[in-house]
Amino acid sequence: MIAITIENLVKKFGDAVALSGITLRIEPGELFFLLGPSGCGKTTLLRNIAGFYIPDEGRILFGDEDVTNLPPYKRNTGMMFQSYALWPHMTVAENVAFGLEERRVRSADIRQRVNAALESVQMGQYRERKIAQLSGGQQQRVALARALVIRPRCLLLDEPLSNLDARLRLEMRSEIRRVCKENGLTAIYVTHDQKEALSISDRMAVLEGGRIAQIGTPEQVYRRPITRVVADFIGETNFLKGKMQSFDGEKAVIETDGGPFEGFLGDPDWKPSTGDEVILSIRPECWSLRGEPAAGNAVKGRIGESIYLGEVAQYILRTAHHDLKIFELNPHLSARCQGQELFAVASAADVVLLKP
Amino acid sequence: MSRQFSILVFLLTALFFALFFLWPIAETLCGAFVGSDGKFTISYIAEVFRNPLYLEGLWNSLQMGVWSTLLAAFIAIPLAWLSDRFLFPGKSLLGSLVLVPMIMPPFVGAIGIKQILGQQGALNALLQDIGCLNPAHPIDWLGEGRIWGVIVLTALHLYPILYLNVLAALANVDPGMEEAAENLGCRGLRKFRRITLPLIMPGIFAGGTIVFIWSFTELGVPLMFDFTRVTSVQIFYGIKDIGGNPFPFALVVVLLCSTVLLYVGSKLLFGRDSYAMMAKATSQGGPRKAGLALGLLCSGLFALVTFLAILPHIGVILVAFSTDWYQTILPNGLTFSHFEAALGHNLTLPSIQNSLKYAGLATILDMVLGVAIAFVVVRTRLPGRQILDVMAMLPLAVPGLVLAFGYLAMTQEGKPFAFLNPTIDPLIILVIAYSIRRLPYVVRSAAAGFQQTSVTLEEAAQNLGCPPLRTLRRITIPLIAANLLAGGLLAFSFAMLEVSDSLILAQKQQDFPITKAIFELSQLLGEGRFVASALGVWAMAFLAVAIIGTSLILGKKLGAIFRA
Incomplete structure (x- = not known):
């Protein structure tokens, strides 16, 4: 188990800056996610850690060892590629044995470790198959075995589940977490799928335009996004505009077009003053619908479209100034008809205030 | 792969092209544009x-x-x-x-x-x-x-x-x-x-x-x-x-x-x-069965x-x-006597040996150059790689006759390359001539191989501890072997039956390759054309095997090699 430290990493491609000063510490044994929209630099960062790119500035440390300029084949990382990158001219067993052969492991040990690795991903009986004879999920397991069998210092995963169907994806993501935790591996996992990140990560970093927008646990990032982009990218949300009325160092009161709202700042370092423009982020499931008006944190509107999904219903509430998206759990759709006038209320704890 | 290595490959291949492609052409241009007084004309x-x-x-x-x-x-x-x-x-x-x-x-x-x-x-x-x-x-x-x-x-x-x-x-x-x-x-x-x-x-x-x-x-x-x-x-x-x-x-x-x-x-x-x-074919196209008449x-x-x-x-x-x-x-x-005569004639057996030697060496040179150039062009981001790519394709635009003439011009007495003059020993200059002309085919088939082989397959090997050159040997070359084999076979067969370089550059009888031997034999009176034909049939049988082998390996992709 090692910690991975990234200090002020800069990577440019010609004039385009892909990473502008990334600083990050990943704790030993942590399953850490890099998340963000495409083009945010998350894959570039992973490839810097793997050694496929050499950064223009900054350092990468594995434990205490500076690996910044080390070529990829000397880093001893296990990587899972989005396309799996299994070699089609070798069998399953040969693919898995490759890294051990490169490490000059004795052939008896190789056989034993390959078998163990394949067993651990339930691929023992496919040892002699060619790669083309495997399904996507099986290829994925072989790729995982190949990365793990060398006992890497850390596991790097580049969107490993994006080529699988939805059901297999659910199964494999808990499998990946189990394997990481059983082997006590420090793992870095790149994805653009927020569900994957929320469900199995210890911590995650959301990247935005080559910078880290936010680092935190799934709950921190979901409940207290620091920027508008993070709030928008992780989960769904409604943005409302408003002006700062008062701020007591913790709770703030905002005047919006629909009335006053109380809420908390997303960015703890932000010191807004009275009269500043503010964006309110309120997630669809944070609203509750009721017939009678409330004193604050409420807007009046009429039900627009509604989508019934069984356990949840999604409504569009048309207010004077916005269309709000509202989710209602355990819905009774027959009680809600189109055009019905309702009040949507959100508790102050669910209102996040962001810089515009 | 390391940048230094790529740059080295780039410089060496560029040098080779400058010496044996641009120089002979320049020498020819000089001969055409410089008068006896040394001035431009x-x-x-x-x-x-x-x-x-x-x-x-x-x-x-x-x-x-x-x-x-x-x-x-x-x-x-x-x-x-x-x-x-x-x-x-x-x-x-x-x-x-x-x-x-x-x-x-x-x-x-x-x-x-x-x-x-x-x-x-x-x-x-x-x-x-x-x-x-x-x-x-x-x-x-x-x-x-x-x-x-x-x-x-x-x-x-x-x-x-x-x-x-x-x-x-x-x-x-x-x-x-x-x-x-x-x-x-x-x-x-x-x-x-x-x-x-x-x-x-x-x-x-x-x-x-x-x-x-x-x-x-x-x-x-x-x-x-x-x-x-x-x-x-x-x-x-x-x-x-x-x-x-x-x-x-x-x-x-x-x-x-x-x-x-x-x-x-x-x-x-x-x-x-x-x-x-725009899209992958949605319907299965493919040929349909023709009716009896059609x-x-x-x-x-x-x-x-x-x-x-x-x-x-x-x-x-x-x-x-x-x-x-x-x-x-x-x-x-x-x-059958002509076939025996063809194998017994003092022109023929040495010419077959010579052709095998020239074509074999040229093919090896082509393979080395071809893989190196294709690698730099497809796998690196060196600034000059497009130039290298264009350069490697140029021999298609320059007729063999022109190049052969240029080689002759640049090895005349008093020129820096006089030591390569084919009247002394055409081996080096013929091998170079053969290989330059066939290089586009080899580069193209190797480049196609590199393009079809995802870089992540190489990255995966490096990630597991395999250094670049060994990755090339263990992963890349096996994956593009079919392409290399096809390109090499093609280069070899064309070199075996190369005409203009052979006619122009091989000047002494003991250095003649097959084609020049056939030409010389056919000019002889009497038995000449029979023996020439017999030698031609030997060559034909040989090449048929090579080409059919190539097309079996490459299938429809064979066409991609013959593109300008």
Whole structure:
């Protein structure tokens, strides 16, 4: 188990800056996610850690060892590629044995470790198959075995589940977490799928335009996004505009077009003053619908479209100034008809205030 | 791979090209543009355009190029279309046979065609036998219209290049495009003209350019037909006094400029590699089974073209087996003695050895250079890599005749490369000449291999602890082995039967490769043409094996190698 430290990493491609000063510490044994929209630099960062790119500035440390300029084949990382990158001219067993052969492991040990690795991903009986004879999920397991069998210092995963169907994806993501935790591996996992990140990560970093927008646990990032982009990218949300009325160092009161709202700042370092423009982020499931008006944190509107999904219903509430998206759990759709006038209320704890 | 290594590869290959591609051309340009007083002059070039003999030569060369290309297209496009659309009886066999003409340099076939179409040849004998021709006045089929003999023979030799290109282009057309046209009411020939033809145009021009450059500067066929009034032959004979006469230089420069202009022009006009197909084919296209009549028509057409194209070679084979063949339809008697003679003659066995040596070394050089260049072009981001890419393709635009002439010019006494002069030992210069000319095929097939092989396969190996050079050996080379094998086989076979470099650069009898031996033998009176034919048949059999092997490995992808 090692910690991975990234200090002020800069990577440019010609004039385009892909990473502008990334600083990050990943704790030993942590399953850490890099998340963000495409083009945010998350894959570039992973490839810097793997050694496929050499950064223009900054350092990468594995434990205490500076690996910044080390070529990829000397880093001893296990990587899972989005396309799996299994070699089609070798069998399953040969693919898995490759890294051990490169490490000059004795052939008896190789056989034993390959078998163990394949067993651990339930691929023992496919040892002699060619790669083309495997399904996507099986290829994925072989790729995982190949990365793990060398006992890497850390596991790097580049969107490993994006080529699988939805059901297999659910199964494999808990499998990946189990394997990481059983082997006590420090793992870095790149994805653009927020569900994957929320469900199995210890911590995650959301990247935005080559910078880290936010680092935190799934709950921190979901409940207290620091920027508008993070709030928008992780989960769904409604943005409302408003002006700062008062701020007591913790709770703030905002005047919006629909009335006053109380809420908390997303960015703890932000010191807004009275009269500043503010964006309110309120997630669809944070609203509750009721017939009678409330004193604050409420807007009046009429039900627009509604989508019934069984356990949840999604409504569009048309207010004077916005269309709000509202989710209602355990819905009774027959009680809600189109055009019905309702009040949507959100508790102050669910209102996040962001810089515009 | 490490940047230093890439830069080293880049510099070495660039140096090789500068020395053995640009330098000979520059030397030729000097000879054409620098007067005896050492000053720049265009008087030699101007003189070429004033001299009626040279003008006629150029005009004939142009005709040779244009008509051969058109004829080859006329043969190749319908065949390719039929092959793309229909399954017909004997398709796989006929589809391979139709490529066979490529395996023989047509100048060997010329021996056979003279035997068939000459005044005392088989056709006249046939016509006399059935009473259509008065024996006292035999028709000289090759007399006045000798240029047509050259054109037909060249076209019948080169159409497979176009056929493969068009076939590859057709295979790339999304059937949905044509279905959309049909859905909108456009059918049959009209659909072919409005949809299919424009989509395969880049393929046609890619192949057509190569065919044109090849036939425009063809040396062997006109030489064998004693058709001396074409530029290539005029240059060949001018080489004897290369030391003092500037006009061969001027002629070479005119040829070079015409081909380069054409190459660049067609690149600019039709430069797109191919139209990007928007989507993967949604419906399974593929050829459909032709009805009986149509199927037989297809088979018949393929058989006819193949027959016509290998007729000269059949002639060669018959000549090789015949005791004598004069004024009869078929040879008067059959014998194996020429094959024995061919193996016993003091020209032949050494020539086979020489060819194997030259072609083998050239292929090895090609493989090394080809993989290195393809690697730098596809796998690195070095700033100059596009230049390298263009450079590696340029030998397609520069006729072999021009380069061979340049090599001769740059190794004359007093020049820095005089130590490579082929009259001393042509080994080095021939190997280089062979390899430069075939390099585009090897680079192209290696580059295709690199492109089809995802970089992540290499990255995965490095991630697991495999250094770059070993990754190349353990992962990349095995994955692109089929491409390399195909490119190498092709380079080897073409080098074995290379004509212009061999005729020009091999000057001493003990250094002759097969082609020059065949040429020299055919010029001998008496047994000469029989022994030459027998040697030709040996070469033919050998090459057939190589080409069929290549096409089996590559399948339809074979066409992609013959692109400009």
